Every structure is written in structure tokens, then in C-alpha cells.
Amino acid sequence: MTRAKPSNGNKERTIYVCQGTGCISGKSFEITEALKKAVKEQGLQGVNIDFTGCHGFCEQGPVAIVEPEGIFYAHVTVADVPEIVESHLRDGKPVERLFYKDPVSGEAIPYHKDIKFYSMQQRIVLRNCGRLNPERIEDYMAVGGYESLKKVLKEITPEQVIDEVKRSGLRGRGGAGFPTGTKWEFCHNAVGDQKYMICNADEGDPGAFMDRSTMEGDPHTVIEGMTIAAYAIGASEGYIYIRAEYPLAVKRVRLAIQQAEEKGFLGDKIQGSDFSLHIHVKEGAGAFVCGEETALLASIEGKRGMPRPRPPFPANSGLWGKPTTINNVKSLATVPVIIDKGTEWYASTGTEKSKGTCVFALTGKIANSGLIEVPMGIPLRKIIYEIGGGIPGNKKFKAVQTGGPSGGCLPESFLDQSVDYESLAAAGSMMGSGGMVVMDEETCMVDVARYFLSFTQAESCGKCVPCRIGTKQMLDILERICQGEGRPEDIPLLQQLGEQIKAGSLCGLGQTAPNPVLTTLRYFRDEYEAHINEKRCPALSCTKLISFYILPDKCQGCGICARECPTECIAGGKRMVHVIDQEKCVRCGTCLEVCPERFSAIIKVSAEEVDVPSEPIPVKEKPKAAAA
Amino acid sequence: MDKITLTINGQEVKATRGMTVLEAAQSADIYVPTLCHYPDLEPYGGCRLCIVEIEKMRGLPTACTTPATDGMVVTTESSAIQQVRQTSLELILSTHPCDCLECHRRERCGPYDICLRHVAVTDRCVVCPANDNCELQQVADYIGVHELRIPRDTMPRTIDTSNPFFDLDRNRCILCARCVRACQEITGVGAIDMAYRGYGMKVATFGDMPLMDSICRSCGECMVRCPVGAITPKDTVLPEREVKTVCTYCGIGCSMYLGVKDDKVISVRGDEQGPANQGRLCVKGRFGIAEFVNHRERLTTPLIRKNGRLVKASWDEALDFIAGKLGKYRGDEVAVISSAKSTNEDNYVMQKLARAVLGTNNVDHCARL
Numbered sequence: 001m002t003r004a005k006p007s008n009g010n011k012e013r014t015i016y017v018c019q020g021t022g023c024i025s026g027k028s029f030e031i032t033e034a035l036k037k038a039v040k041e042q043g044l045q046g047v048n049i050d051f052t053g054c055h056g057f058c059e060q061g062p063v064a065i066v067e068p069e070g071i072f073y074a075h076v077t078v079a080d081v082p083e084i085v086e087s088h089l090r091d092g093k094p095v096e097r098l099f100y101k102d103p104v105s106g107e108a109i110p111y112h113k114d115i116k117f118y119s120m121q122q123r124i125v126l127r128n129c130g131r132l133n134p135e136r137i138e139d140y141m142a143v144g145g146y147e148s149l150k151k152v153l154k155e156i157t158p159e160q161v162i163d164e165v166k167r168s169g170l171r172g173r174g175g176a177g178f179p180t181g182t183k184w185e186f187c188h189n190a191v192g193d194q195k196y197m198i199c200n201a202d203e204g205d206p207g208a209f210m211d212r213s214t215m216e217g218d219p220h221t222v223i224e225g226m227t228i229a230a231y232a233i234g235a236s237e238g239y240i241y242i243r244a245e246y247p248l249a250v251k252r253v254r255l256a257i258q259q260a261e262e263k264g265f266l267g268d269k270i271q272g273s274d275f276s277l278h279i280h281v282k283e284g285a286g287a288f289v290c291g292e293e294t295a296l297l298a299s300i301e302g303k304r305g306m307p308r309p310r311p312p313f314p315a316n317s318g319l320w321g322k323p324t325t326i327n328n329v330k331s332l333a334t335v336p337v338i339i340d341k342g343t344e345w346y347a348s349t350g351t352e353k354s355k356g357t358c359v360f361a362l363t364g365k366i367a368n369s370g371l372i373e374v375p376m377g378i379p380l381r382k383i384i385y386e387i388g389g390g391i392p393g394n395k396k397f398k399a400v401q402t403g404g405p406s407g408g409c410l411p412e413s414f415l416d417q418s419v420d421y422e423s424l425a426a427a428g429s430m431m432g433s434g435g436m437v438v439m440d441e442e443t444c445m446v447d448v449a450r451y452f453l454s455f456t457q458a459e460s461c462g463k464c465v466p467c468r469i470g471t472k473q474m475l476d477i478l479e480r481i482c483q484g485e486g487r488p489e490d491i492p493l494l495q496q497l498g499e500q501i502k503a504g505s506l507c508g509l510g511q512t513a514p515n516p517v518l519t520t521l522r523y524f525r526d527e528y529e530a531h532i533n534e535k536r537c538p539a540l541s542c543t544k545l546i547s548f549y550i551l552p553d554k555c556q557g558c559g560i561c562a563r564e565c566p567t568e569c570i571a572g573g574k575r576m577v578h579v580i581d582q583e584k585c586v587r588c589g590t591c592l593e594v595c596p597e598r599f600s601a602i603i604k605v606s607a608e609e610v611d612v613p614s615e616p617i618p619v620k621e622k623p624k625a626a627a628a
Numbered sequence: 629m630d631k632i633t634l635t636i637n638g639q640e641v642k643a644t645r646g647m648t649v650l651e652a653a654q655s656a657d658i659y660v661p662t663l664c665h666y667p668d669l670e671p672y673g674g675c676r677l678c679i680v681e682i683e684k685m686r687g688l689p690t691a692c693t694t695p696a697t698d699g700m701v702v703t704t705e706s707s708a709i710q711q712v713r714q715t716s717l718e719l720i721l722s723t724h725p726c727d728c729l730e731c732h733r734r735e736r737c738g739p740y741d742i743c744l745r746h747v748a749v750t751d752r753c754v755v756c757p758a759n760d761n762c763e764l765q766q767v768a769d770y771i772g773v774h775e776l777r778i779p780r781d782t783m784p785r786t787i788d789t790s791n792p793f794f795d796l797d798r799n800r801c802i803l804c805a806r807c808v809r810a811c812q813e814i815t816g817v818g819a820i821d822m823a824y825r826g827y828g829m830k831v832a833t834f835g836d837m838p839l840m841d842s843i844c845r846s847c848g849e850c851m852v853r854c855p856v857g858a859i860t861p862k863d864t865v866l867p868e869r870e871v872k873t874v875c876t877y878c879g880i881g882c883s884m885y886l887g888v889k890d891d892k893v894i895s896v897r898g899d900e901q902g903p904a905n906q907g908r909l910c911v912k913g914r915f916g917i918a919e920f921v922n923h924r925e926r927l928t929t930p931l932i933r934k935n936g937r938l939v940k941a942s943w944d945e946a947l948d949f950i951a952g953k954l955g956k957y958r959g960d961e962v963a964v965i966s967s968a969k970s971t972n973e974d975n976y977v978m979q980k981l982a983r984a985v986l987g988t989n990n991v992d993h994c995a996r997l
């Protein structure tokens with residue numbers, strides 16, 4: 001273990017408390033206030049209390065970093081404040097018990113840069129998140145912010161900007177991966193007296209929070225990228241479409257717009273050039289489908305958020321029928337870096353066809369969940385086992401789902417697959433906007449498919465037949481299968497419906513919604529067959545298909561299970577082998593959880609009869625020696 | 629006009645720029661099944677039945693929404709198209725009473741046929757006012773769906789009978805949104821819209837109130853565009869013959885066909901060729917004619933008051949009587965008020981009479997008052 005050296009107590013220090021949404025819910029406002037108060041009470045000089053946006057490691061939150069050493073504190077509470085102030089900020093002795101602990105080795109790691117979760121990442125979009133105060137434009141400018149915009153306005157024509165972005169290989173991070181430069185070119189070449197630049201910050205994928213974190217942690221990057229994009233396409237009006245469930249992002253983006261206007265990076269005649277741009281914030285009501293670009297346009301226009309067929313494409317006929325470009329937050333946040341560091345630099349990361357980095361919200365059965373940014377082409381294994389720290393509890397990996405609710409589930413054989421647009425699509429999944437859910441052996445793949453489909457089905461706008469009715473029919477079938485009422489013909493029917501819904505639907509939602517079902521049918525067909533033919537859930541997860549039994553040779557009659565069982569369906573008595581009434585049991589699994597580990601008398605099975613007594617019988621006395 | 633040429637099913641088709649692929653196909657008498665498309669409404673792309681294959685375009689674009697371009701190569705039938713169409717149609721049918729499709733007793737029962745009771749009462753085509761005039765039946769015949777691989781959803785949906793002229797039965801609605809678009813695009817009223825999301829989507833007024841409590845003007849433009857029997861007139865007797873005429877309610881001059889049965893007007897249909905209305909009608913024209921034409925108190929001749937009693941007279945008698953009385957006055961002694969029910973031409977002649985014959989500028993019109 002690298003020990004943190006006690007550093008010079010008099011050094012100027014800043015403690016940055018994370019004020020992203022996750023850490024705020026962990027009381028980071030209160031922590032900041034307590035720190036301020038304690039520092040004042042101690043009369044410490046040269047200690048600054050500041051805050052940042054999200055670090056991406058919300059699971060360890062609330063987190064804080066003390067600079068310049070780069071000491072990283074995890075799970076900070078208000079109660080920890082006096083110790084941090086006295087020991088670290090005053091005496092220069094970092095508080096070891098608040099260090100992050102490596103999930104694999106258990107080692108405490110003091111420095112931010114040594115934490116594998118961070119050190120393996122390559123941050124371009126998230127480069128400033130957690131590094132600066134998002135509510136101060138000066139902080140952004142101090143790290144070179146708005147220099148790219150200045151350079152563009154002074155030295156580069158819109159055509160050259162488009163050319164650079166094209167050469168960088170940047171592709172849309174909103175899901176479809178369309179080349180950003182080409183998209184801009186279409187709009188640039190479209191004829192129209194008024195053009196619009198729109199930033200898609202709807203982020204409807206459940207569990208995804210990269211766009212939110214970028215806006216909360218580094219809003220000026222998004223605005224700078226958007227302004228450069230608007231310059232390239234010739235737009236003088238811009239909209240940032242943020243879901244209203246992101247109040248902090250809305251607040252910080254609004255503030256950033258105001259600051260950028262004050263500094264002359266937005267508004268009329270930006271930096272003395274002929275280029276003007278006004279950016280408005282439009283709050284969305286939070287429908288998943290409103291992230292689809294044509295539905296988003298309808299929503300800004302005040303209509304029902306329903307997609308419309310393309311062509312005409314927004315580049316020619318978008319907002320109010322005018323040429324419009326829509327880009328994702330991350331696509332735009334990348335642009336200033338490309339301008340600053342050059343296309344060659346950007347294109348040197350990634351694969352042949354997928355350049356740069358991608359951001360994932362890593363969740364599920366994984367030790368380190370959080371927001372990660374990795375180079376395109378990285379193998380899934382590296383993300384899951386190195387950055388993610390593997391599967392907790394010694395469980396076996398089963399599948400990883402990428403691309404949000406309509407992505408596909410990939411089995412272990414794909415772990416060495418490169419993560420990029422083409423490879424994921426070839427495997428039946430997709431990049432999407434970057435959800436990554438890891439599943440272990442206890443996850444039932446039929447149930448997972450059912451779960452994701454229940455989301456997309458509920459979020460279907462209802463406009464077109466295959467998606468509106470087809471996903472409902474598929475969901476009904478999956479529900480039946482999970483209840484043990486599946487029929488052999490369900491498998492081909494799911495397959496056909498899935499393929500035809502994909503082929504027949506109007507927008508990307510319906511065109512991808514069957515993916516979780518189709519990929520699980522492809523890679524985990526045996527699980528479907530077990531559910532249908534044997535009424536067995538191999539993962540022991542579908543409640544209708546599992547049972548709990550108390551093994552008579554293990555039960556010691558302690559009675560804990562009977563006390564905890566919510567339906568009181570366990571019969572027993574002191575020193576009696578307990579028996580579960582299978583008729584009344586609701587399969588909640590409480591008994592399994594509470595049975596003391598030294599007895600481990602309860603087992604969970606599926607489609608299996610276990611020989612147990614029908615009534616409680618006395619516990620067999622063990623020979624004395626064994627009991628001791 | 630800008631002419632373009634495209635190839636549809638190997639056939640060269642001349643079209644005009646601005647047409648959709650569907651319009652181009654229809655202009656060459658090539659049938660493409662449709663349900664949400666309606667000629668005078670904006671393309672919607674919801675039913676997905678008009679899918680086609682177009683060279684150099686991904687997937688299966690919908691003919692009704694895709695602009696036709698010069699040199700386009702379109703295929704309207706293939707096994708891939710057929711499979712997806714069939715699935716979409718099955719899905720639509722799963723939410724529409726359609727058990728008659730599977731009836732082994734009869735091919736299809738016409739409007740006055742008696743059901744041989746293979747199918748539950750509420751599911752029979754014969755009980756639907758749109759029977760035999762139903763686009764869903766036509767499309768099912770064309771695509772050839774005879775049974776469903778998926779269960780039919782028979783969950784009852786609400787019926788709105790609040791409007792005095794027509795009913796909205798959501799059990800038959802296929803959510804094509806023609807009614808919604810008609811109300812927004814044709815009448816500009818916007819009384820109805822799609823409410824709720826996904827499978828729960830339905831046609832509803834603001835706040836999901838009954839139609840009569842909404843801003844609905846009862847014009848029936850929605851009703852005439854409904855492809856199935858979801859919005860149907862309350863009065864559904866079919867006429868024996870139709871007579872073309874012009875609505876007498878106002879001066880616009882909407883052209884219409886009166887449906888006649890037993891020498892009585894029983895129905896009205898807007899004339900799509902009518903230059904003033906292009907098939908559209910208002911509540912009075914569409915629903916108010918039969919009642920007033922057939923009303924027993926309706927005047928059928930002029931009446932002249934003689935000794936305090938109104939007595940029937942011929943038009944000549946009446947006009948002579950008026951001319952005799954009017955002839956006594958000149959200039960400011962007389963004023964003329966004409967009617968909004970008269971045409972512009974009639975009103976012009978009226979003011980001419982006032983100014984040139986009666987010598988007065990006291991001319992007015994009821995619509996101003």
C-alpha cells in the first residue's frame with residue numbers, strides 16, 4: 001500500500017466536495033457547510049472549501065478531493081468533518097479510514113490517481129467533471145475553456161470546422177453514431193433563412209447519467225461545443241432540451257449561459273465577430289421517446305412528443321420546418337477538445353471506425369459502479385474486471401447489457417469483444433447512449449428481457465402499430481413464460497414478432513425495443529426452454545418457479561425463519577425441524593436470508609421436489625463431539 | 629409543373645415533384661394497402677401497412693410519408709414486406725373486433741345479413757355500422773389475414789355517446805389518428821387528440837371529458853374520415869339513391885349529396901368535387917338537413933297574411949304582393965336587409981335593387997348584426 005505522506009501542514013489546500021446529484025442526496029451540501037464552519041472555528045488560513053460536479057463514482061459518495069495532494073475521500077459524512085479539518089486540513093495528516101478501499105484487494109488507496117476506477121479511464125468528455133467548480137466560468141477559462149471558440153471565430157471558417165470534425169472521426173454519442181461532421185455539413189448546406197442548433201440532453205435511458213453529470217459538472221464545455229457547432233452550421237438560435245427531472249443540470253446550464261453571455265461567448269456578435277447565438281433552455285417532461293430527435297422537435301414546438309418519419313430529415317426541415325442540427329451532450333462536449341488538440345490527436349484514440357472515447361454508466365452486479373469514460377475499442381473484460389473491479393460476492397459473470405433498455409445482452413464469450421459501434425451492433429447489441437448493466441449467475445435472462453421490454457413498452461409513444469401493440473404482445477408472452485405458463489410455440493413467435501417489430505416500426509424506439517429479447521433468445525435460449533419445457537428458472541429468480549425447502553438434517557430448530565416469515569407459513573417449535581407450507585409460501589426468500597449461516601438449512605430450488613417431512617419433527621441430536 | 633419519373637414494380641410512373649411515393653403509385657393505379665393515410669390529411673406513418681422497398685434506402689420506408697424523387701426505384705410487394713405487413717395487420721386486428729375473420733360458416737356477412745352466430749354479439753361485423761364500408765376489412769382481404777397468432781384483447785374500452793349526431797366507440801378504434809388530424813388540420817378546432825402513451829393511447833378530448841363537454845363543433849369531419857366503425861353517425865340507415873345539391877343553410881354553397889330512401893332525405897354526404905367545400909360540411913349541413921327538410925312545420929310555400937291569418941300563396945302571388953307594397957316607397961323611406969343564407973350573387977342583386985330601383989343606400993345584412 002502506498003502510504004500518504006503527512007504533508008506540510010501550512011500548505012495552501014482546497015477541499016473539493018462533490019455536488020453532483022448523487023452526492024447531494026448523500027448530504028454533500030451539509031458537509032460543505034460543516035466544513036466551512038469548522039475551518040472558520042479553527043481559524044485555519046490557506047484552506048479553501050469548494051465544490052465540483054459529479055466524479056462519476058457516486059456509489060462511493062459523498063466524495064471529496066483535497067488538492068494539491070489529490071487525496072480522495074469516500075463515503076464522507078457530516079460526522080467526519082471535524083476529523084478531516086483537524087487532522088488533514090490543519091495538521092496535514094490525511095484521514096485514512098475515509099480512503100477508498102479496493103474491492104479486490106481490500107487495500108486502502110489514498111490518491112485519486114491510484115484508484116483503478118479512475119486510472120484506467122481516459123477522460124475527454126468528462127475531463128473537467130469533478131475537477132472544477134461548475135458554477136464559475138473563470139474556473140473553466142482557467143483550464144483553457146472558450147479558447148477553442150475564440151480560435152474558431154478568429155481563424156477558422158465554418159467549412160473548415162466541419163472538415164476538422166469530419167476528419168476527427170467523431171460520431172454521435174446519442175446512440176446512432178452518425179458522423180457528426182457530416183451531419184453538420186448537411187445542415188450547413190441546407191437552404192434556409194433561419195437555422196437551429198439543438199443539444200439533446202433528454203437522457204431518458206434508465207440508469208444513465210452521463211449527460212446530466214456533464215451538464216452539472218462542466219456546463220461550459222457543452223455550451224462551447226454547441227456554439228462552435230452553431231457557427232459551423234450557421235444557426236443563430238439554439239435550444240438545450242433538458243428533462244425537468246434534472247433540476248440541478250437546468251440550474252447550472254442556465255447559470256452558465258448567463259455567464260457566457262456576460263463574457264461575450266454567447267449573444268450578439270460573439271467576441272466581436274459577425275456570429276451571434278442565443279441559447280434557450282427547454283425543459284422536457286421526461287418521456288423517453290422525447291429523446292428521439294423528431295419527437296424532441298415536436299416537443300419544443302409544443303406538440304405531443306411523437307416521432308415522425310424521415311425524410312425529410314431535420315437537417316432540411318427540423319424545428320418549425322427550418323434546417324436544424326440535433327446533437328447529444330457528449331458529442332458537443334467533445335468538440336472543444338478536438339479543436340484544441342487537433343483531429344489527429346483525437347483520431348489516435350479508438351478503433352478504425354469508432355474514434356475517441358465512450359462514456360458508460362456502469363451498473364448492476366459490479367463492484368465499482370459509476371460513470372466511466374474509456375477509449376473506444378477497449379475489451380468488455382477490461383471494463384468489467386479492471387475498472388469495474390469484477391463481480392462482487394464471488395459470483396459468476398453471466399451477461400452484460402449495453403446500450404440502455406433496448407440494447408442487447410451479451411454472454412461471456414463476448415468479453416473480449418471490442419467496445420465500438422460496429423462490434424456491438426454485429427453482436428446484436430448497440431452502443432446506445434451508454435448504459436452498461438452487468439449480470440451475474442443469479443440473474444434470469446428471461447426476466448431481464450421482460451424487465452427491459454416492460455420499460456420500452458411503457459415508453460412507446462403509441463403512434464405506430466408494431467411498437468404500440470407488438471411490444472405489448474411480446475411482453476405478455478414473456479410474463480407468461482416467467483410465470484411458468486410458457487408454450488413451446490412462444491419461442492418462434494417471440495422471434496418473429498421481435499424481428500418484424502424491428503423492421504416495421506417508425507422510430508428508433510420500436511426498431512430497437514425487441515433487442516433484449518432477441519439477444520437473449522440468441523445467447524440464452526436454454527433458459528427460455530427451461531422455463532417453458534421444465535417450468536424451471538435456472539437462475540432461481542422467477543418467483544413463480546422457485547420453492548424454498550428446509551433440510552431436515554441441517555435445521556436446528558432455532559425458529560428464526562418462522563418468526564421472520566411474513567406469511568407465517570413456517571411450522572416448527574423449539575428444537576423441531578421446521579417445515580414450510582408450500583401452498584402459503586410467497587417465495588419472498590426471507591427465510592433463506594435469516595437462517596443462520598452456521599446452519600444454512602434452507603435451499604432454493606426450481607422445478608425440483610425436495611424430500612422433507614410434511615410436519616415438524618424433532619431435531620436429530622448430534623454426537624457431542626461434532627457439536628463442540 | 630416539375631415532372632419526375634420513378635419506377636414502381638418495374639413500371640415507369642410519371643409523377644409530380646412533391647408527391648409522396650403512395651400518391652405516385654396511386655396515380656398509376658398501383659394499390660398499396662393503407663389505413664392511416666387520408667388524401668387531405670398530413671401524412672402520419674402510423675399503421676405501417678404502406679411499407680415498400682426503395683432502392684438506396686434502408687429498411688422498409690412508408691410510401692405515404694416518403695417523398696417521391698426522380699429515378700426512385702420502388703417495390704410494393706415482396707416477401708419481407710408481406711411478412712411485416714401481415715404482422716402489423718394482425719396486431720391491429722388484435723385490438724379490433726375481428727372474430728368474423730375466422731368464421732367457418734360464411735365468407736363475410738353484408739350489412740343486412742343475419743349472423744350465423746359463430747361470433748359473440750359485440751364482435752360481429754354485422755353489428756358495426758361500417759360493415760362492408762370498412763377499410764380494415766378491405767385491407768385484411770388484400771393482405772390476407774385469416775387468423776391471429778396472438779390473443780385478441782377484448783378488454784372493454786369506453787364509448788362516448790354524448791354527441792347528438794355521432795358516437796365514438798373506442799372498442800373499434802384502430803388509432804389511425806385520422807379523426808385527430810381532421811379536427812386539427814381540416815376544421816382547426818382541435819377538440820380531440822391522442823391521449824396517454826403506448827398501449828394505453830386513446831382518442832380523447834381535453835381532460836378526457838365527453839365530446840359534448842368539449843369544444844367539439846359536431847361537424848363530423850372526424851367521422852367521415854374514420855376508416856372503421858369507431859366514429860359512426862347515430863342514424864345509420866343506408867340510402868337507396870343520392871341526389872346532388874347545394875346546402876341551403878348558408879351562402880358558402882357547400883356541394884352535397886342527399887341520401888334518399890322512400891322519397892325522404894335520410895342522409896347527407898359532402899361532395900368531394902364541390903369547389904367551395906371539397907367534401908367538408910359543418911354541423912348544420914351534415915346533420916341538420918334531413919330533420920329540417922322533413923319537418924312537419926317547415927314552410928313549403930310563401931304565406932300572405934290576409935285578415936290577420938296566414939294563407940298559402942304561390943311565388944308569383946307573393947312577389948306581386950311585395951312589389952305592390954314596396955313600390956310606394958322611395959329613398960330614406962325604405963331599408964333593405966338581406967340574409968346570410970343567400971349567396972353573394974343574391975346579395976349583390978339585392979343591394980342593386982335597393983340602390984338602382986328603390987333609390988336608397990339603406991342596405992344591411994343579418995351577418996353584421
Ligand SMILES: Cc1cc2nc3c(=O)[nH]c(=O)nc-3n(C[C@H](O)[C@H](O)[C@H](O)COP(=O)(O)O)c2cc1C
Pocket residue numbers: 171172173174175176177178180183200201202203204205288289290291292293294326327328329331332433507508509
Ligand atoms: C427512443 C429514443 C430515445 C433517444 N433518446 C436520446 C437521448 O436521451 N439523448 C440523446 O442524445 N439522443 C437520444 N436519442 C438519439 C437521438 O434521436 C439523436 O440521434 C441524437 O440526439 C443525435 O445526436 P448525436 O448525433 O450527437 O448522437 C434517442 C433516440 C431514440 C430512438
Ligand code: SF4
Pocket residue numbers: 289306307459460461462463464465467468505506507508509510511
Ligand atoms: S416506434 Fe414506438 S415510439 Fe416510435 S413512433 Fe412508433 S409507437 Fe412511437
Ligand code: SF4
Pocket residue numbers: 550554555556557558559560561562572578594595596599600601602
Ligand atoms: S432459521 Fe434455519 S435453522 Fe433456524 S429453524 Fe429456520 S431453517 Fe431451521
Ligand code: SF4
Pocket residue numbers: 810811815817818819820843844845846847848849850851
Ligand atoms: S365533430 Fe368536428 S369538431 Fe368535433 S371532434 Fe369531430 S372534427 Fe372535431
Ligand code: SF4
Pocket residue numbers: 800801802803804805806807808831850853854855856858859
Ligand atoms: S376513431 Fe376512427 S379515425 Fe379516429 S383514430 Fe380511431 S379509427 Fe382512426
Ligand code: FES
Pocket residue numbers: 661662663664665672673674675676677678679690691692693
Ligand atoms: S398509410 Fe402509410 S403508414 Fe399508414
